[in-house]
Amino acid sequence: NAGVMQNPRHLVRRRGQEARLRCSPMKGHSHVYWYRQLPEEGLKFMVYLQKENIIDESGMPKERFSAEFPKEGPSILRIQQVVRGDSAAYFCASSPSQKNTEAFFGQGTRLTVV
């Protein structure tokens, strides 16, 4: 039973390029959460998605960032025109329902913008 899978593990992009981060939730989980961790800080909630729906995007920057969780396939966090400040670790978590007492995290994608 595979856990939450994120890829790539490491991603290097030049300023102005696009970054696409993928997250496959645990089997049977239809709720996905994206977090960002800057150096020396805790994880900051970005967006909560259920299959084909964005439930809560209160932590998502208004520009350049978008997320989706299609009916088929992984959830995608997309960052357009990346800047150096986007360099961070991005974690995805999943849960089987909205009421849940534990979320399962992937190993993260470390994005470096050069």
Added chain:
Amino acid sequence: DQQVKQNSPSLSVQEGRISILNCDYTNSMFDYFLWYKKYPAEGPTFLISISSIKDKNEDGRFTVFLNKSAKHLSLHIVPSQPGDSAVYFCAASSNTNAGKSTFGDGTTLTVKP
């Protein structure tokens, strides 16, 4: 405005002794609290949690205490082991949705042999 605070960035204890990690929160709407453990280059892994209707939850060597009036929780690890060395994050959520949590900045625990 940081709603979940872990005021000690680091803690060092001797193997076999007790480790106490502290966490304070400000939002009264939080009703569920979790502790996660994180190793470098890995994602956080769930350790233990507590609902706001309780004041203590125990799981093996790990115990979490919640003081709602003080908006304070703590994680006790007894006895501490070198393998416990990691970053510990306190997290809080509302409506019992642990997936959407507010995290503290973490405490790095080092357990010396």
